Amino acid sequence: MSKKHGKHHRGQKRDDGVTESADLHGSGRPSTARWAGGVAETAPDVLGGPPPIPVRAAPGIVTVAPGTRFDLAAVDTGADGGLDKAWAKDALAKERERIIALQERLYAERARSLLLVFQAIDTGGKDGTIRSVLKGVNPQGCTVTSFKVPSSDERDHDFLWRYHARTPGRGMIGVFNRSHYEDVLVVRVKGLVPEAVWQSRYGQINDFERLLTESGTTLIKFFLHISKAEQKKRLEARIADPEKHWKFDPADLVERKSWDAYQQAFADALTRCSTPDAPWLVVPADHKWFRNYVIARTVADTLEAMDPRFPEAPKGIAELTVPD
Ligand code: AMP
Ligand code: MG
Numbered sequence: 001m002s003k004k005h006g007k008h009h010r011g012q013k014r015d016d017g018v019t020e021s022a023d024l025h026g027s028g029r030p031s032t033a034r035w036a037g038g039v040a041e042t043a044p045d046v047l048g049g050p051p052p053i054p055v056r057a058a059p060g061i062v063t064v065a066p067g068t069r070f071d072l073a074a075v076d077t078g079a080d081g082g083l084d085k086a087w088a089k090d091a092l093a094k095e096r097e098r099i100i101a102l103q104e105r106l107y108a109e110r111a112r113s114l115l116l117v118f119q120a121i122d123t124g125g126k127d128g129t130i131r132s133v134l135k136g137v138n139p140q141g142c143t144v145t146s147f148k149v150p151s152s153d154e155r156d157h158d159f160l161w162r163y164h165a166r167t168p169g170r171g172m173i174g175v176f177n178r179s180h181y182e183d184v185l186v187v188r189v190k191g192l193v194p195e196a197v198w199q200s201r202y203g204q205i206n207d208f209e210r211l212l213t214e215s216g217t218t219l220i221k222f223f224l225h226i227s228k229a230e231q232k233k234r235l236e237a238r239i240a241d242p243e244k245h246w247k248f249d250p251a252d253l254v255e256r257k258s259w260d261a262y263q264q265a266f267a268d269a270l271t272r273c274s275t276p277d278a279p280w281l282v283v284p285a286d287h288k289w290f291r292n293y294v295i296a297r298t299v300a301d302t303l304e305a306m307d308p309r310f311p312e313a314p315k316g317i318a319e320l321t322v323p324d
Contacts, residue, residue, distance in 0.1 A: 052213040052277040055220050056301035058294040062282040064274035072267040072282070077227040079284035081294070088293040092132070095296035100136050102303035103173060107141040109308040110171035112216040116299065117176045119185070119269075120224035121262055122252040123234040125285050126177050129224065132292040133299060134175065143168060146177040159183045159201065160208050167212060180205055184269050189261045202272040209278040219278040220302055222295055223270060224285035228259055 057063045060081035064070045106114065118126040130144060145166040154162045160180055168174030184205070188198045209219055226234075235256070238248040255262070274280040281298065285291040 053218045053302065053306045054277075055218070055279055055281070056298060056305050057279075057281050058297040058301065060284065060290065060294045061298060062284075064270045064280040064282060066274050066276055066279065068271070070267055070271040070274070070280075072225070072263060072270065075225055075282050075284065077225050077230065077284050078286040080287050080290045083290060083293070085287075085289050088289050092289075092293045092296050095293065095300045096133070096136055098300035099133070099296065099303065100138070102300065102306075102308060103137050103141050105308040105310060106173070106303065106306070107138070107171045108310045110311075112218065112306060112308065113168035113170055113172050113174065114299075114303065114306070115168055115174045115176065115212065115217050115219045117179045117181070117219060117221040118224065119179060119181050119222070119266070120285065121226065121231060121259075121266075122249070122255055123231050123238075124224040124226050125288060125291060126224060128288060129222075129292060129295055130175055130177060132288075133296045134173075137173065141171065142173045142175065144175040144177060147179060147182060160204065164208070167217060170216070180208065181269050181273070185262065185265045188265050189258050202269070205273050206275055209273070209275065213277040218302060218306060220298060221273075221278060221280050222298075223266065223280055223282045224291060225282050226285050228256075230286045231256065231259075 055063075060079060060083075062075050106112065118129060120126050134142060134144075143166065147162070150162065163176070163180040166174065166176070184198050184201050187193055188195075212219060235248070235252060238244040270280045270282065283291050283294060
């Protein structure tokens with residue numbers, strides 16, 4: 001892995017005359033901080049980040065082992081890790097504090113990015129998870145994109161075009177509420193393109209994700225796994241509560257009839273697109289409190305492993321005085 005550090009072009013002369021100093025942190029990591037002529041530069045001029053950071057899945061989450069057929073039905077959607085609900089709520093608040101502090105560093109460092117991908121069957125809890133896990137994070141450092149049925153402009157491009165345009169830039173956390181996986185999920189189940197087209201997409205997705213990870217983006221892909229009975233409960237709750245009516249989509253009842261086809265499509269996507277640098281994480285998601293806690297912990301632990309750092313302070317800054 002350490003060989004990939006070379007991609008950072010350390011010690012390279014930039015066209016603005018600044019020579020990048022190598023390894024300011026003395027950690028073997030490429031530097032992200034420079035100081036030139038009174039202007040702090042933080043972004044490397046060449047994308048191509050440090051080696052991909054291994055995702056740190058919290059206990060209770062099932063990581064799909066790359067290269068093996070994944071048995072989705074064997075994962076218990078109702079698992080709670082033996083945790084206590086009240087404890088997990090407190091623990092979630094602590095994980096959020098960690099995310100908030102680490103996000104500030106990621107933003108200040110302005111060298112790498114984090115992309116959280118959420119996929120689930122309808123009512124699987126994507127919106128609730130995003131609301132709960134990212135509560136309190138500085139909105140300036142975060143972009144959330146909810147992908148809907150593609151527009152005609154989007155359909156006029158390759159299927160990855162609209163997703164690539166929304167990937168997080170340096171320093172940012174990006175969140176995909178649905179993602180490029182829709183193009184091997186709903187598209188496959190509803191037969192929106194010929195099989196030969198969706199079949200070739202798994203490899204294209206892996207190539208796309210490799211491009212992102214090799215460019216300094218860490219991907220965490222969460223599949224929120226609920227049971228068919230839990231979906232029924234959630235749909236009934238949406239029908240029963242007037243305040244939830246806006247969330248009820250009659251089309252969800254039609255999609256529910258294709259439950260098995262969706263499970264098969266999810267299992268295939270998890271099997272074919274779980275890679276060492278961008279593995280799929282399956283989250284037992286019948287219990288919202290368990291889901292929220294393990295996802296927040298995974299985000300916090302992975303950010304911690306990324307170890308984002310504030311840029312090196314300009315030399316002599318502590319001695320500066322501000323004129324009257
Ligand atoms: P919702 O997330 O409930 O607001 O619904 C968004 C809808 O857009 C869902 O029915 C998705 O299946 C659909 N959708 C998202 N991406 C695609 C895509 N690439 N092709 C077709 N339908 C999509
Ligand atoms: Mg919906």
